[in-house]
Amino acid sequence: MTQALLGGLVSGTIYALLGLGIVLVFGVARFVNLAQGEFYVYGALLATTLVAAGLPVWAAALVAVAGVAVLAAALERLVFSRLADAPHASQLLGGIGVALAMAGAARLIWGTDERSLPELVPGPPLELFGARVGTQMLVLFAALALLCLALWLLLHRSLLGMAMRAVAALSGRAGILGVPVRGVTTAAFAVAGAAGAVAGVVVTPLVFVSYQSGLLLTVFGFIAAAFGGLRSVRGAVAGGLLLGVLEAMTAYFLDSALRTPIALSLLVVVLVYRARREGAGGSPFGARAPRPSERAELPAVAVPSLLVRLRSRRAAGIGVALVVVFALAGPALLPPYWVAVWSFIGVFVVVGIGLDLLLGYTGQLSLGQTTFTGVSAYLVALSVQWWDVGAGVAVLVAIGGTALLALLLGALVLRLRGYYFTLATLAIAIAAEALVNGLPGLLGGPSGVGVSTTLSLFGFALDTQDRLFAATWIVVALSLLVALRMVRSRFGTGMRAVGHDEQLAAAAAVGPFRVRLAVFVASSVLAAVAGVLYAHLLLFVSPPVLGFSAGFDSVVGVLLGGFGTVWGALVGIPIVRLLPELGEDVARYQLLIYGLAVVLLVLAMRGGVVGAVRAVAGRLAARISGPAAVVVPATAAEVVPTGPARVRDVAEAPALRAEGLSRRFGGLVALDGVDVAVRPGRIVGLIGPNGAGKSTCLSLLAGSLGADTGTVALGDADVTRLPADARAGLGMTRTFQLPRLPADLTVLEVATLGAYRLGRTGPLRGLLTPTAAERAGMRRAGRDALELTGIAHLADAPAGTLSTGQQKMLELARALAGAPRVLLADEPAGGLYGDEVARLGAVLRRVAGRGVAVVLVEHEMDLVMEVCDEIVVLSQGRVIGSGTPADVRGNQEVLDAYLGV
Ligand code: ADP
Numbered sequence: 045m046t047q048a049l050l051g052g053l054v055s056g057t058i059y060a061l062l063g064l065g066i067v068l069v070f071g072v073a074r075f076v077n078l079a080q081g082e083f084y085v086y087g088a089l090l091a092t093t094l095v096a097a098g099l100p101v102w103a104a105a106l107v108a109v110a111g112v113a114v115l116a117a118a119l120e121r122l123v124f125s126r127l128a129d130a131p132h133a134s135q136l137l138g139g140i141g142v143a144l145a146m147a148g149a150a151r152l153i154w155g156t157d158e159r160s161l162p163e164l165v166p167g168p169p170l171e172l173f174g175a176r177v178g179t180q181m182l183v184l185f186a187a188l189a190l191l192c193l194a195l196w197l198l199l200h201r202s203l204l205g206m207a208m209r210a211v212a213a214l215s216g217r218a219g220i221l222g223v224p225v226r227g228v229t230t231a232a233f234a235v236a237g238a239a240g241a242v243a244g245v246v247v248t249p250l251v252f253v254s255y256q257s258g259l260l261l262t263v264f265g266f267i268a269a270a271f272g273g274l275r276s277v278r279g280a281v282a283g284g285l286l287l288g289v290l291e292a293m294t295a296y297f298l299d300s301a302l303r304t305p306i307a308l309s310l311l312v313v314v315l316v317y318r319a320r321r322e323g324a325g326g327s328p329f330g331a332r333a334p335r336p337s338e339r340a341e342l343p344a345v346a347v348p349s350l351l352v353r354l355r356s357r358r359a360a361g362i363g364v365a366l367v368v369v370f371a372l373a374g375p376a377l378l379p380p381y382w383v384a385v386w387s388f389i390g391v392f393v394v395v396g397i398g399l400d401l402l403l404g405y406t407g408q409l410s411l412g413q414t415t416f417t418g419v420s421a422y423l424v425a426l427s428v429q430w431w432d433v434g435a436g437v438a439v440l441v442a443i444g445g446t447a448l449l450a451l452l453l454g455a456l457v458l459r460l461r462g463y464y465f466t467l468a469t470l471a472i473a474i475a476a477e478a479l480v481n482g483l484p485g486l487l488g489g490p491s492g493v494g495v496s497t498t499l500s501l502f503g504f505a506l507d508t509q510d511r512l513f514a515a516t517w518i519v520v521a522l523s524l525l526v527a528l529r530m531v532r533s534r535f536g537t538g539m540r541a542v543g544h545d546e547q548l549a550a551a552a553a554v555g556p557f558r559v560r561l562a563v564f565v566a567s568s569v570l571a572a573v574a575g576v577l578y579a580h581l582l583l584f585v586s587p588p589v590l591g592f593s594a595g596f597d598s599v600v601g602v603l604l605g606g607f608g609t610v611w612g613a614l615v616g617i618p619i620v621r622l623l624p625e626l627g628e629d630v631a632r633y634q635l636l637i638y639g640l641a642v643v644l645l646v647l648a649m650r651g652g653v654v655g656a657v658r659a660v661a662g663r664l665a666a667r668i669s670g671p672a673a674v675v676v677p678a679t680a681a682e683v684v685p686t687g688p689a690r691v692r693d694v695a696e697a698p699a700l701r702a703e704g705l706s707r708r709f710g711g712l713v714a715l716d717g718v719d720v721a722v723r724p725g726r727i728v729g730l731i732g733p734n735g736a737g738k739s740t741c742l743s744l745l746a747g748s749l750g751a752d753t754g755t756v757a758l759g760d761a762d763v764t765r766l767p768a769d770a771r772a773g774l775g776m777t778r779t780f781q782l783p784r785l786p787a788d789l790t791v792l793e794v795a796t797l798g799a800y801r802l803g804r805t806g807p808l809r810g811l812l813t814p815t816a817a818e819r820a821g822m823r824r825a826g827r828d829a830l831e832l833t834g835i836a837h838l839a840d841a842p843a844g845t846l847s848t849g850q851q852k853m854l855e856l857a858r859a860l861a862g863a864p865r866v867l868l869a870d871e872p873a874g875g876l877y878g879d880e881v882a883r884l885g886a887v888l889r890r891v892a893g894r895g896v897a898v899v900l901v902e903h904e905m906d907l908v909m910e911v912c913d914e915i916v917v918l919s920q921g922r923v924i925g926s927g928t929p930a931d932v933r934g935n936q937e938v939l940d941a942y943l944g945v
């Protein structure tokens with residue numbers, strides 16, 4: 045028991061050592077460095093080389109640590125600094141690319157052997173509390189303690205440390221204080237590199253190291269860091285030790301096979317628990333407001349003209365047809381060996397299409413997608429073995445079971461976002477592989493299980509390689525069709541909105557969680573279908589397909605082809621899968637090539653191959669035709685109501701009524717018992733000095749912030765407990781004070797997103813029924829809103845190219861496109877000039893004239909006085925006056941608080 049505990053402390057110390065570097069870099073640069081484990085590997089391997097060259101082990105260790113620090117600093121300058129503002133998925137992929145390239149280079153330099161270092165302090169083991177403690181273990185503990193001390197001194201007692209903490213606290217804005225942010229960030233990487241190398245040289249006398257050790261070490265370091273909250277040195281140490289001890293105790297009391305799965309499951313639970321507790325506010329666990337540059341998302345290259353769209357639609361048809369031709373003609377054209385190779389490629393293309401839906405459209409990077417492929421393959425094999433069912437039932441069990449698993453897991457891990465979601469998928473993949481490996485009796489263990497069934501389709505047995513090949517590629521064609529339909533449907537609009545900005549999505553009545561869950565399940569079903577094919581192609585399933593390196597390969601493949609294109613998988617997966625077929629020599633360079641390719645793609649060609657082709661095609665088409673106007677078939681307009689009935693009865697009940705709304709932020713009472721009621725067709729102005737609580741009030745009404753007390757009713761319906769997207773769905777739409785516009789969507793696309801609530805079809809109905817009319821109706825509503833706000837001439841411009849005033853108008857257009865019953869407008873006149881303000885006033889009056897109840901937060905007093913029927917004055921979270929514009933103008937308290945300023 046003591047020995048087991050000691051073993052746990054040793055592994056825990058290793059995890060903690062790795063976690064320290066990750067915490068430091070994340071703390072300073074908000075960057076999750078997935079290459080941290082490589083610093084360990086390089087430190088260790090470099091030291092072995094120096095020792096072999098005759099250096100004493102201590103000297104070798106010191107030189108190695110210094111060398112890796114320099115390497116880390118160089119990598120920061122070359123690669124990581126360029127990803128500082130990229131979306132988190134790009135950052136993670138960039139880190140993976142660097143890690144793969146470093147592992148590939150290490151393979152070329154040091155070969156594939158496992159190596160070890162001599163002990164730094166040789167000596168006989170000591171006897172402590174009945175356990176044998178090697179001196180190297182003591183070195184390990186001492187190293188952790190010293191490293192912590194050194195970091196503490198660095199951070200709290202040195203100028204560089206102060207600068208690092210300033211950068212951590214203020215991120216980009218530390219420059220204002222005269223802190224050289226770039227230099228400090230580079231220094232943080234150097235220190236992290238040194239910390240990683242220290243871990244390598246102190247651990248390697250105990251544990252062998254090879255070129256491929258890095259990734260798993262990173263993962264465990266990341267887990268240690270995440271246990272402690274990713275930003276705290278103390279947390280990382282505690283997290284690492286806890287993880288090590290937990291593993292050791294699981295192995296001691298239960299079964300060593302359960303060690304990793306239990307520790308990792310616990311991690312996922314801890315993360316989800318923390319995410320729930322910390323809520324959606326600015327914490328790293330919740331949805332945070334995207335930085336402006338983050339809007340230039342990883343995937344799609346915007347293709348503005350309809351011409352290209354029509355063409356690409358026809359091109360899509362041709363593409364799918366070609367895949368079908370390949371499915372049918374392939375076996376005749378290809379030698380048997382290549383039929384087999386291309387069959388597996390087809391399988392992973394199907395997985396990749398699902399990955400693209402997940403990352404390319406909703407912005408979620410999953411490294412565990414092939415885990416679902418594996419689960420499905422295992423379910424096929426085992427359901428036959430256990431229950432002796434036929435192939436048909438086995439397939440149903442496999443796909444149904446995988447979908448159910450995805451639903452359950454998704455309900456849990458989709459509460460996490462960004463890095464944390466990716467980490468959870470990674471943890472699940474590793475846990476699944478370890479679990480199956482550890483259960484030889486039940487699940488076949490490392491040697492796997494055989495598949496004895498033959499698939500058949502409509503009585504046609506798929507009993508030869510050729511037939512399976514054809515079936516696989518037909519499935520590829522079907523998957524492409526399904527994915528294309530999905531992303532082009534109303535639901536696809538929602539997917540993209542969620543990928544860009546969840547707050548924006550919710551304001552447009554798109555439920556972010558539901559969309560993410562639906563896409564997660566859909567992509568898992570694709571993975572499961574691939575799993576069925578995989579099992580029957582290989583006639584055998586073993587644990588590696590469950591693990592994360594298979595998941596990695598698929599992500600790299602789709603990245604090569606391009607995310608956010610649907611076609612990316614079809615282009616990129618074959619590249620990844622064919623590379624090893626080029627022979628032994630290429631195989632040696634494979635990791636390095638992969639890694640460099642990933643880095644270059646993430647840095648340079650965000651749209652991948654398909655994106656590049658599309659961009660060129662788009663430019664060519666634009667040159668040939670000039671910017672084409674989007675033509676909406678007029679007949680489709682009836683599908684969607686383009687505006688509410690024109691009712692204007694002043695005696696009517698309020699369309700919006702809120703009572704006793706309060707909200708505090710920490711000790712600050714931002715809003716304190718505010719009532720608002722607006723009747724249809726009326727405009728209520730909400731005014732007050734900066735910080736009065738106006739935006740907070742609007743967010744409480746819209747549901748994007750939770751109220752501490754108070755109720756909100758929309759017509760007769762109490763919506764107090766409904767989230768923002770549901771309130772928007774019921775007809776309360778809003779604009780944001782700071783426009784939330786995905787830069788690479790066109791103006792019309794943004795406006796059309798606002799019409800989301802007018803459509804009906806969800807993900808399934810969108811696949812099965814014709815939806816062209818609905819989409820045309822939504823576009824018509826979007827276009828009408830652009831006409832109303834006077835920016836129709838900009839319909840095809842990317843939203844990112846608009847002036848501030850135009851952006852404000854687009855916000856308004858988006859909110860109006862949903863034909864709202866209640867409109868909440870947050871300072872729509874901010875950034876408008878001259879005529880534009882007058883036009884805004886006219887637009888608001890027309891909107892009210894259609895029976896919409898409007899809440900107008902505004903500083904532009906002339907506008908407020910002119911268009912409002914009633915004014916509510918807020919100051920320090922309280923209503924200090926209300927009435928008609930004339931009343932308010934005559935109210936001394938109001939004048940003192942606000943207008944006098
Ligand atoms: P207004 O829109 O009237 O200028 P806000 O509603 O934006 O005012 O802010 C009211 C007060 O609440 C301000 O003191 C502001 O600093 C604070 N506040 C607003 N949002 C947050 C938040 N997310 N976290 C902490 N404090 C906030």
Ligand code: MG
Binds near residue numbers: 738739740781
């Ligand atoms: Mg405000």
